[in-house]
Amino acid sequence: MINFQYLRTTTAKSALALLVKDKNAKFLAGGTNLIDLMKRGVSAPEKLIDINHVPLKQIEQVGNKIHIGALATNTAVADNKLIKEQLPLLSWALQAGASAQLRNVATVGGNMMQRTRCGYFYDTEMPCNKRVPGTGCGAMEGFNRMHAIFGTSDKCIAVHPSDMCVALVALDAEVIISNSKAERKISFKDFHRLPGDTPQLDNNLKADEMIIRLEIPMNNLAKNSYYLKVRDRASYAFALVSVAAGLEIKDNKIYNISLAMGGVAHKPWRLTAAENFLKGKEATTENFEQAAKLAMVNAKGFGENNFKLKLAPNSIIEALNFAKSKA
Numbered sequence: 211m212i213n214f215q216y217l218r219t220t221t222a223k224s225a226l227a228l229l230v231k232d233k234n235a236k237f238l239a240g241g242t243n244l245i246d247l248m249k250r251g252v253s254a255p256e257k258l259i260d261i262n263h264v265p266l267k268q269i270e271q272v273g274n275k276i277h278i279g280a281l282a283t284n285t286a287v288a289d290n291k292l293i294k295e296q297l298p299l300l301s302w303a304l305q306a307g308a309s310a311q312l313r314n315v316a317t318v319g320g321n322m323m324q325r326t327r328c329g330y331f332y333d334t335e336m337p338c339n340k341r342v343p344g345t346g347c348g349a350m351e352g353f354n355r356m357h358a359i360f361g362t363s364d365k366c367i368a369v370h371p372s373d374m375c376v377a378l379v380a381l382d383a384e385v386i387i388s389n390s391k392a393e394r395k396i397s398f399k400d401f402h403r404l405p406g407d408t409p410q411l412d413n414n415l416k417a418d419e420m421i422i423r424l425e426i427p428m429n430n431l432a433k434n435s436y437y438l439k440v441r442d443r444a445s446y447a448f449a450l451v452s453v454a455a456g457l458e459i460k461d462n463k464i465y466n467i468s469l470a471m472g473g474v475a476h477k478p479w480r481l482t483a484a485e486n487f488l489k490g491k492e493a494t495t496e497n498f499e500q501a502a503k504l505a506m507v508n509a510k511g512f513g514e515n516n517f518k519l520k521l522a523p524n525s526i527i528e529a530l531n532f533a534k535s536k537a
């Protein structure tokens with residue numbers, strides 16, 4: 211690990227002013243991924259700006275939206291009464307992630323910013339276009355059991371590791387971002403990027419910006435929602451495939467639906483074609499099977515991860531059936 215300077219600040223304004231001064235600085239919140247990256251020599255910031263004391267931990271209803279500060283911990287959000295009642299999908303997704311100890315310090319903003327767990331990315335002896343652009347992709351013809359089946363490029367086939375982000379993309383969250391001059395708002399589905407020719411970029415946050423809060427619209431999906439995570443062991447493991455499913459059923463028909471998958475792409479993967487197919491239809495296993503087929507169009511395996519081509523549609527059908535049965 212290299213030497214670095216440690217600074218602590220208590221306002222977003224001063225944090226952003228410090229960030230602008232030094233392009234090699236990084237924000238430190240829970241540090242559950244960043245410190246690992248530094249220990250392994252993958253990331254080497256010269257300055258760490260500790261933002262844990264910046265007052266961005268609110269979880270509150272504002273009009274018809276729920277606002278969650280970027281520094282609210284994963285545990286605080288998962289255990290919050292409002293979240294459990296109104297957005298249970300988010301609470302379940304958070305509880306499915308990491309371990310209790312990690313969730314106690316990991317923040318919402320940090321969860322969004324965490325980097326892929328591709329083994330080649332963390333091994334500085336191996337080729338990796340995400341870590342060092344232009345060096346190649348070790349996973350493409352190597353160990354790729356955990357890797358993507360959607361939205362890949364010839365540069366990178368990594369997946370985004372978050373559970374929380376799968377629920378947030380399904381819930382139509384928006385991200386409020388700030389630089390030292392102004393705030394901007396982007397849809398959560400546009401926050402993370404596909405690898406394309408620039409796999410080193412995980413998301414669309416600019417170098418001089420910080421995440422301020424999430425805004426999530428209230429919905430009627432709470433009664434019929436489910437987060438299914440398929441993984442190698444029951445806890446503290448990343449998803450092979452996960453599905454966030456929310457249904458609003460009226461007169462036996464699907465009136466509204468939110469469906470997204472994790473563990474399958476470089477970003478949380480919203481299943482828009484499957485959603486459109488199911489809107490207005492009856493919530494039957496036969497229709498769920500058709501929707502799962504539509505969701506898998508353009509899926510592609512890379513060898514070791516070919517099993518996901520079967521696991522993913524089966525998981526979609528299972529998650530939808532679980533969501534339906536919760537009525």
Ligand code: SF4
Nearest residue numbers: 328330338347366367
């Ligand atoms: Fe690197 Fe992406 Fe290839 Fe993994 S999949 S080795 S992160 S370029």
